[in-house]
Amino acid sequence: xxxxxxxxxIKERLDAGxxxxxxxxxxxxxxxxxxxxxxxxxxxxxxxxVILGPAGVGKSVLMKLANGLLMPDSGEVRVLGRSLNxxxxxxxxxxxAHVGMVFQESALFDSINVEDNxxxxxxxxxxxxxxxxxxxxxxxxxxxxxxxxxxFPPELSGGMRRRVSIARAxxxxxxxxxxxxxTGGLDPITSTTIIELVVKQRDVSHxxxxxxxxxxxxxxxxxxxxxxQQTGHMEPIPDGGIDPGTKFLVINEGRVVFxxxxxxxxxxxxxxxxxxxx
Amino acid sequence: xxxxxxxxxxxxIVSSVQEYSLLSARAVADxxxxxxxxxxxxxxxxxxxxxxxxxxxxxGFFTGCVLALQAAVTLKEFGAVNMTGRLVSLSMVxxxxxxxxxxxxxxxxxxxxxxxxxxMKVSEQIDAMRALxxxxxxxxxxxxxxxxxxxxxxxxxxxDACGMAGGAAVSVILLRLNAGAFLHSSYMALQYxxxxxxxxxxxxxxxxxxxxxxxxxxxxTGGTRGVGQSTTQAVVVSSVFIILVDFLVTQxxxxxxxx
Ligand SMILES: Nc1ncnc2c1ncn2[C@@H]1O[C@H](COP(=O)(O)OP(=O)(O)OP(=O)(O)O)[C@@H](O)[C@H]1O
Ligand SMILES: [Mg+2]
Numbered sequence: 001x002x003x004x005x006x007x008x009x010i011k012e013r014l015d016a017g018x019x020x021x022x023x024x025x026x027x028x029x030x031x032x033x034x035x036x037x038x039x040x041x042x043x044x045x046x047x048x049x050v051i052l053g054p055a056g057v058g059k060s061v062l063m064k065l066a067n068g069l070l071m072p073d074s075g076e077v078r079v080l081g082r083s084l085n086x087x088x089x090x091x092x093x094x095x096x097a098h099v100g101m102v103f104q105e106s107a108l109f110d111s112i113n114v115e116d117n118x119x120x121x122x123x124x125x126x127x128x129x130x131x132x133x134x135x136x137x138x139x140x141x142x143x144x145x146x147x148x149x150x151x152f153p154p155e156l157s158g159g160m161r162r163r164v165s166i167a168r169a170x171x172x173x174x175x176x177x178x179x180x181x182x183t184g185g186l187d188p189i190t191s192t193t194i195i196e197l198v199v200k201q202r203d204v205s206h207x208x209x210x211x212x213x214x215x216x217x218x219x220x221x222x223x224x225x226x227x228x229q230q231t232g233h234m235e236p237i238p239d240g241g242i243d244p245g246t247k248f249l250v251i252n253e254g255r256v257v258f259x260x261x262x263x264x265x266x267x268x269x270x271x272x273x274x275x276x277x278x
Numbered sequence: 279x280x281x282x283x284x285x286x287x288x289x290x291i292v293s294s295v296q297e298y299s300l301l302s303a304r305a306v307a308d309x310x311x312x313x314x315x316x317x318x319x320x321x322x323x324x325x326x327x328x329x330x331x332x333x334x335x336x337x338g339f340f341t342g343c344v345l346a347l348q349a350a351v352t353l354k355e356f357g358a359v360n361m362t363g364r365l366v367s368l369s370m371v372x373x374x375x376x377x378x379x380x381x382x383x384x385x386x387x388x389x390x391x392x393x394x395x396x397x398m399k400v401s402e403q404i405d406a407m408r409a410l411x412x413x414x415x416x417x418x419x420x421x422x423x424x425x426x427x428x429x430x431x432x433x434x435x436x437x438d439a440c441g442m443a444g445g446a447a448v449s450v451i452l453l454r455l456n457a458g459a460f461l462h463s464s465y466m467a468l469q470y471x472x473x474x475x476x477x478x479x480x481x482x483x484x485x486x487x488x489x490x491x492x493x494x495x496x497x498x499t500g501g502t503r504g505v506g507q508s509t510t511q512a513v514v515v516s517s518v519f520i521i522l523v524d525f526l527v528t529q530x531x532x533x534x535x536x537x
Contacts, residue, residue, distance in 0.1 A: 069405050093411045107406035109398075121410045124313075168410075
């Protein structure tokens with residue numbers, strides 16, 4: 001199998017501050033529907049980038065572009081400094097080994113059970129069976145679903161499927177996790193559980209991530225909470241502090257309308273942004 | 279549905295043919311490089327081969343029965359009833375065995391593949407597979423291709439045998455022919471070229487069943503309704519293709535063997 005970048009090069013590039021994901025004037029259309037128009041932004045190593053925007057603006061499309069599941073009509077997407085346009089099919093598959101993805105509708109394989117779903121990538125990589133089992137159990141414990149290990153996806157609730165999907169994305173310890181609306185359509189309590197998982201992943205494993213959400217509340221929870229390893233729970237950062245690694249990207253009508261930190265977002269005086277946030 | 283202009287329609291057809299050829303070529307190329315999904319291939323062989331056994335045995339047997347009955351009526355006028363075996367075996371091995379097996383398996387498995395892959399496509403499982411670093415053509419299409427080609431070959435042999443058995447049963451029980459004479463005349467009628475013809479056809483049908491089923495499955499869009507549509511289209515297209523290719527192979531074999 002072709003290699004994307006060697007481990008040494010990846011480390012070197014991360015230390016040199018090369019962005020994990022970089023969109024460079026990316027445009028995308030489906031027939032007459034122009035979804036993204038010249039979108040540019042960068043996501044640095046260790047950053048959690050929250051993507052906001054009204055329904056149907058192209059957030060999911062943007063996420064698929066980041067993983068090479070879709071190719072842009074013009075512009076360039078770079079992952080760890082390498083342009084996806086220049087990669088061939090097998091390099092692309094090698095690149096995706098460093099990326100975990102949680103799909104909007106979970107997209108679990110419904111003909112195999114939870115264990116095999118979570119183990120899928122490890123089996124593809126020919127990890128020894130004993131190690132696979134241990135890591136699957138660990139990932140399922142992380143999402144608190146180890147009891148569901150033998151169940152099939154159609155037997156699970158929406159929230160459980162979402163959590164299995166998160167376990168499947170983190171089991172290979174990727175450099176980058178893409179969460180597409182992990183709390184969409186869930187009740188507030190389950191949503192909070194899932195946001196807690198994201199915070200835990202951020203503060204414990206320090207993985208870079210992109211996260212789409214419709215719930216502003218979730219976005220602000222992410223920015224204002226941290227994971228306390230002593231209590232094992234998510235807690236508000238003391239003194240109204242804000243997580244410095246959490247940044248925002250707001251998209252409307254195919255364009256980036258905001259790209260910056262939490263403070264900048266709440267202080268912005270763009271009228272559309274104010275209306276959207278209120 | 280709005281009427282498409284002839285130009286747009288032609289473009290659509292050309293691009294479908296192109297995509298289909300590309301998919302088939304990639305599936306074949308994937309057989310010659312690693313990783314290969316051997317376990318998936320066995321699962322598919324079980325579902326396509328063993329799963330189709332009942333319908334193939336039944337269609338084969340009753341086709342043989344009908345052939346013997348029909349042949350006897352006509353042959354009686356010429357006083358040649360003992361030629362029944364010859365007619366049954368030639369029609370079965372050269373034509374009806376391969377084509378009917380192809381059509382039956384196509385009805386059963388092309389639809390199965392198109393709907394399974396189609397559901398996976400619309401529920402983003404295909405995208406998830408790519409995101410997890412697996413090439414769906416390698417994992418889904420190549421095993422189905424190998425399984426259908428191999429299994430259709432053997433299923434056709436079984437159908438031929440069942441057809442002969444059916445013909446023999448009718449000849450002996452209903453037409454009061456001598457069993458030994460029936461089998462002897464059917465055996466003597468077959469020549470090398472007939473067998474080759476009968477065994478080359480299922481290779482093509484197997485290829486058509488897998489590639490058409492997977493092609494329509496993978497290009498499904500538009501939710502559950504889209505899955506239904508691609509399933510129907512896949513069965514129609516593969517059935518027509520099987521008969522068309524049967525005609526072409528027959529032509530070719532007549533060219534080669536002169537019969
Ligand atoms: N495969 C596709 N073919 C055609 N159009 C598509 C395709 N995928 C997305 N679109 C179009 O792109 C636009 C953006 O879709 P996308 O799914 O990215 O929205 P979104 O921002 O994720 O919305 P939501 O918040 O509801 O999930 C929509 O208008 C959609 O119709
Ligand atoms: Mg979406």
